[in-house]
Amino acid sequence: MVQAKSAFWQNIVDAAQQHPAVEGLDKLPFFTLAPMEAVTDTVFRRVVAKAAAPDAFYTEFTNARSISHPKAKFTVQGRLFFVPEEQTPIAQLWGDRPIDFELGVADCKARGFEAVDINMGCPDSTVIKNGGGSGLIKDPDRAAELIAAAKTAGLPISVKTRLGFNKLDTFREWIPFLLKQDIQVLTIHLRTRKEMSKVPAHFEFIDEILKMRDEIAPDTLIQINGDIKDRQQGLELAKAHPGIDGIMIGRGIFESPFAFEDTPVEHTLDDSLNLLRMQLDLHDEFDAQFGPTNFQKLKRFFKIYVRGFSYASDLRIALMETKSTDEVRQILNDFDQQWQEKKQNKNE
Known part of the structure; x- marks a missing residue:
């Protein structure tokens, strides 16, 4: 070098x-x-x-x-x-x-x-x-x-x-x-x-x-x-x-928001979805400063975070039908609740 x-x-x-x-x-x-x-x-x-x-x-x-x-x-x-x-x-x-x-x-x-x-x-x-x-x-x-x-x-x-x-x-x-x-x-x-x-x-x-x-x-x-x-x-x-x-x-x-990490580790679903939530928040801040952007462009990022787990395709389909960041947050919250219920039922 x-x-x-x-x-x-x-x-x-x-x-x-x-x-x-x-x-x-x-x-x-x-x-x-x-x-x-x-x-x-x-x-x-x-x-x-x-x-x-x-x-x-x-x-x-x-x-x-x-x-x-x-x-x-x-x-x-x-x-x-x-x-x-x-x-x-x-x-x-x-x-x-x-x-x-x-x-x-x-x-x-x-x-x-x-x-x-x-x-x-x-x-x-x-x-x-x-x-x-x-x-x-x-x-x-x-x-x-x-x-x-x-x-x-x-x-x-x-x-x-x-x-x-x-x-x-x-x-x-x-x-x-x-x-x-x-x-x-x-x-x-x-x-x-x-x-x-x-x-x-x-x-x-x-x-x-x-x-x-x-x-x-x-x-x-x-x-x-x-x-x-x-x-x-x-x-x-x-x-x-x-x-x-x-x-x-x-x-x-x-394919992975963690592409640059030094040592690959297995990330949880929460790790990925929390990054999506962070992007939603920053997106709203950006919109407030520079004016409304095309919400549809945000949808290209969903596949980065929503992959590699059960029901990922169902969640992606639901997210692609949204029209605002608030709708995305609501779907994520609903998914969290359903996911926890499924895990609980599986353990009982």
């Missing part, structure tokens, strides 16, 4: 070493929660931190142009919001105009962010149509301009990308190009845009990518993303590929 280029990222690298030592690893990789649209806001980040915190968080990805736009800037307030009690997340921005990154990163700095990540991997067709996300893989010159513009505010700048747009072997030109841009961290989702998440992540290219880093930019941290469900799997990947600096977990968090 290498030394980070900035104090911010070196602190994350150092924090990772505070976890229990792992046989076969001289230095532990840092773990992060991936930036996910309508998922990794201040509410969910605090829930994950309560369950088992990663070494670093990212915000939802945010349109850099919207940050400074006189009308649109009000729509991004919630995306970039974090509370003092939180570990300061890394702001992730997307876009296609250098001026937007120059102004947007400066705004992020004023808000208290200490690092910014540029999204060059999002596969969404609307984002690509607007010149951002994985569309930048086809426009390296523009990608370099965005990185240079983002650096003007003085914050550490990193990039998250994919192996290519349509072709896998694109990474043999694209990754070296990015490494030459003097970025702090390069996070690589080990699939192309065309592959989306429909095929297994290409772990077979990790060693080749690490060799590129060592030859071109030995001080750039490499973070791997794709098909890594929890900390244990990430550690095994790091053992198999010495030189990995960081592991990013995305969809794995939907």
Whole structure:
């Protein structure tokens, strides 16, 4: 592993070493929660931190142009919001105009962010149509301009990308190009845009990518993303590929809110449902501050907490029919009572 280029990222690298030592690893990789649209806001980040915190968080990805736009800037307030009690997340921005990154990163700095990540991997067709996300893989010159513009505010700048747009072997030109841009961290989702998440992540290219880093930019941290469900799997990947600096977990968090815990333990139903209750409370606080949000979006989180026990499917069905957080709380309370009665009858 290498030394980070900035104090911010070196602190994350150092924090990772505070976890229990792992046989076969001289230095532990840092773990992060991936930036996910309508998922990794201040509410969910605090829930994950309560369950088992990663070494670093990212915000939802945010349109850099919207940050400074006189009308649109009000729509991004919630995306970039974090509370003092939180570990300061890394702001992730997307876009296609250098001026937007120059102004947007400066705004992020004023808000208290200490690092910014540029999204060059999002596969969404609307984002690509607007010149951002994985569309930048086809426009390296523009990608370099965005990185240079983002650096003007003085914050550490990193990039998250994919192996290519349509072709896998694109990474043999694209990754070296990015490494030459003097970025702090390069996070690589080990699939192309065309592959989306429909095929297994290409772990077979990790060693080749690490060799590129060592030859071109030995001080750039490499973070791997794709098909890594929890900390244990990430550690095994790091053992198999010495030189990995960081592991990013995305969809794995939907299989367990405890994905980042050092030692897997069997959690009770109450553990999971209490996290859901916490999210409901924080959701209501967020709504009160930033205006009503779409309640339907909250339902995507129910499966995280309601799984792996008897009657889980029945409870999920009931929760999906709710129309407010108060209705969710009432169903949870009714379920608690019924669950206790069933356990009591079973013991009699």
